[in-house]
Amino acid sequence: MDPSEVEFLAEKELVKIIPNFSLDKIYLIGGDIGPFNPGMPVEVPVWLALNLKQRQKCRIVQPDWMDVAKLEEIRELERKEATFTPVPSLYYMELTKLLLNHASDNIPKADEIRTLVKDIWDTRIAKLRLSADSFISQQEAHAKLDNLTLMEINTTRSFLLNSLNCMYKLRSNLQPGSSTGKAQDY
């Protein structure tokens, strides 16, 4: 899966905007949106919010969790816990990137938020690498990881699968015996 595809999926998340135009409800396949009243917050999908924002038709209201204090709390928790902690949004990374890239003027302390989210991301990815490492070094057959987001899984998927395959090949070559016997092990 391409990161851009994950991002595409994230764009269906809802976000609040404050439109500066007036429009009746619009009926889309994915659901009804609106009505739009100038000055009144309304929930729309991210893709629409960004589109409207680019046309300067709205201001984006940051999601609740996109707040320095809350993110700091999450970061501390993430650093403290050995396992993955629940994230504020399943698309936190994508949303942060999208919203901050396109609407940083509507989000106070955008830079701090960016740093914090990056910190959280780094911590989680480090954990992910660590667990992958122990997974491989202990030669486990399966492992369970909770609270991972799609993007995080996606970053490690191709590499992990490929390397597991490679290692499997190497190991099966190392040990004398038929490949069928190996297959039974796994």
Next chain:
Amino acid sequence: MPCERKPMRYGHSEGQTDVCFDDAGKYVVTCGSDGDVRIWEGLDDDDPKSISVGEKAYSFALKNGKLVTATANNTVQIHTFPEGEPDGILTRFTTHATHVTYNSSGSRVAAGSSDFMVKIVEVSDSSQQKTLRGHTAPVLSVSFDPKDELLASASCDGSVVVWEIEEQTQVISWPLLQKSNDVVNSKSLCRLAWQPRVAKLLAVPVETTVQLYQRDSWALVSTLSEDFGTQAINVVAWSPCGKFLATGSIGGLLTVWDVESKLCVERQKHEKGYTVCGLAWHPSGTQIAYTDTEGCLGLLDGLSSSSSPIVAAKSAKPAPASYDDLFDDNDNDRPMDEGVSETGSPTKNPDALDDEDDDDLVPATGRARNRSAFLDDENSLDTGSLKLGLDKLGDYDDDAGSAIVAPVVPPPLRPVYEGPMPTTPQKAFQSGSTPAHLMHRFMMWNSVGIVRGYNDDRDNAIDVEFHDTAVHHAMHLTNSLGHTLADLSHEAVLLACPGTDELASKLQCLHFSSWDTSKEWMVDLPSGEDARALCLGLGWAAVATSTLMLRLFSIGGVQRELFSLPGPVVSMAGHGEQLLIVYHRGTGFDGDQALGVQLLQFGRKRQQVIHGEPLPLSRKSHLSWLGFTAEGTPCFIDSEGVVRLLNRSLGNTWTPACNTRDHCKGKSDHYWVVGVHENPQQLRCIPCKGSRYPPTLPRPAVAVLPFKLPLCQTTTEKGQMEEQYWRSVLLQNHFGFLSSSGYEIDEEGQSQAQKEQQELLMKMFALSCKLEREFRCVELAELMTQNVVTLAIRYASRSRRMVLAQRLSELALEKAGQLQGEGPEEEEEPLQYTRRNPGIQKKSQDTEVHGEEEEEEDEGHGIQMDEGDAAESRRQRLNPFAKGSPASPEKPSPKPVIKEGRVNPFKLSGGTGRSSIGGQPRTTNVLDSMTSSSRKPTVLMGSSISGGKPSKTAVLKPLTPRPRSKTQSTLLHMSASKEPCKKPAEERESSVDRLKPTEEPLPIASPADNVENTKPKTGFQLWLEENRKLILADNPDLDETDVIKEAMGRFRILSADDRLSWTERAKGDAVDVKKRKRAEESQKSGPNDSEENSAKKQKPSDTSAKLSAFAFNKN
């Protein structure tokens, strides 16, 4: 003799301060948290000498030209006095010292510290230290015994300890104080004091009292307390003679006691009521210097010299001793004495005066307190009390004033005015603005946009931003005139600034919607007249000024009418042609504001709608928002958060419609309202956490609150429905107002609201029925419209409440009669709007074919709905209906009879015997359709709004035909009111003609409806028609509801392509369908089928369907 309270001087920055006199009494010395020690040559000294001793000075002591200070660098330092040269460090602590003091000779210094220790150091040799350990919390204060043997200390651990200095042991410890963890958290500084010279007594301030302990026996000798002292005493200080004790309290009360007699001889209040934290007697005993926590220095002067009390004490020693015992009880046990004595004393007055002239002592005259209280009354002329013998007293005071001995110094027991206190009138404000003193503020936030004002070092500017950028682009203005008031409308921005010495108050209008090139005008108000409030309406602007004048301008800048206001304006609001003014009607008392309100209407007939009636605010609150709802109903919000709307249908009363404080999470949270909308019911506001006003940054987000009338028992079903009903009635008032003042109204919304009300009434009716409250039922029925009453009658008769049904039918007749009579008059009574019956026509139609058909159709949809989502509600309500269903009771009105024989268009192939099951569902369906439709008002609203293009939605959603038909069915009694919409030309005609024109459009309207309804609208319906038989064959015992359910299930199983094809077919016109059906029919044979066919043919025998079928048959 009262002392003189000198005005206070600013000495130090805010924080802990201390004060003392130098040995000679020449200087007053103070220290404060700014780290300076100041030496004042007197209170009038404008240039006190400052010695900087450290970052902060907590306490200091002065004796023999040596100044000892406790500073923030954890040391106790010595400076020379008055030169201020540093003279070394006396001792150190691990944290800062809290109190330092000299012994009487000045040879030793004691210091208490926050590290729980007390140290005693020889001034001459700082290596000679004694440390007293034992406190378990920071030490509050220390005090040397004048005989230099003992030391008393108080600590935050709540104890007061007397130490033996040489042995460094505790002599005694009393747990007297409230515990705390630090000096700053302690309630009182608890400065202890030993009686000078004799060293007999130790004074300990304990809460509001001072306790005196006897040396050696350590018994509590006496307690000095005031009956009305409510504030903890912070500091005590003995007069140099040891006879008087001065106390200073947290609340700024300074009291001087005669310790011997335990009388309060002097009482002064700190002029601002700040906490007194330093107190010192002048060596002569005539002055007391004090400092407060705000860093100010004050002086009480003119206290009687220490010599005279001594003389007096000497001469009167024997007498007071005995009298003291006498009075003890009185003083301690009779707090009520004050009041009694105040009135009683004048009669005793001459005696008292005589006594004093004879140079007798106060205690000897008895009731000393009373008398001194009385004397004080006379001396303090400002109290203005008039009493017997005033003149005489005045004379007496003049000649003998200074001669009076100290104990006579009257304690200031002033007659306090205890009646209602006037409230300071609230200042004028613009609703939707934040306070003017803020650097960044909202000057206006309303439904049009936001005006922000910036006033900091860099910028003095105004930003105007519109919610809807289609109105105008954002503007940035430099605020060179210093505007403080602003209003914003779709046409213009109005700004005003207060006048200065040189410049007059100005009004500036940015008329951006002007079609010419000059978009701005400015007007100077006459000199001395300041703009206080302003507002914009449609085509006009209004300014209320400080001269109680209201000036009207046209939006282009033409001066129009002006008139005087009855009081200073508080706020104004404009909407369309209405102007709402709130002003001060008079002085409010006890925190209430006395506000009056005027509502004016310009436009064609100019009139005053509300003539300065009182504005009903909550108790002890002020106005915080004033304005109109988006629909034009006046509305205001007070500081308690209660939103009140004008109820025009109830004689312009104000109805509380919401309390924003109910929605607040925290106590200090508020909602800052920016707009009120009646349709939809919304209160738009900004949640402010921990404040009343939102900050400009980060940009606050608007939240929406619902309305809720504060009706009783809204937790019960009944209360809930009542609340909903009356809320709907209240918020629907604007329709009547708008239509009466010639505006277009949202007919859809109006009928929606009326329908909702009728539904609620019907639900309440059903509830009351269930609870056997028939009288209440009738009362509810009185609120219903004619045709809902008919429903109610049917309901009543079905549930075998014949008495009720009888009464209701009478009521229905009465209503019908009223309508007939009212019709012609309706024109003259524009305010009748609230009860305009949408179903008036129903009755007249009933005899006609079309009317019947329409109802029939409604029934059909009712059933369909019933089958759908009302199924569960029917189960709940089955009982009342079930009662009525088996028997068909006597029909109170002819209408049900007609309906009885109705057929259901959806039961085309209902082979299972329509008549047998038809009865029961139908009885239920009418009501069920109401309940279920109201259960999903959102769906309803959405679909009815989009009603303009119904076919489109139907095609888009082939699987959900229900919302569509539900709209139809819930329009049950709306059909009549819909007709006027369709014939707007006839709409405005008088209601006399109403009956006629509505009959006419019916044939036009109903065919259209019928075509829509009878023609299977969706693929599913088509499919159902074809497959009903199949389903029935499979499950012969299914009833109507289950058939549909089953059918739904099957239809969903179909492949997408199949479904699509059905949808496609549905799109085809009705004729297509008909054709296909006929083909099907022809395939069928047998007598049963033909019978059914005939029934079927009758089924869609709506005029239009018939016609269309006929037309195509011809071909």
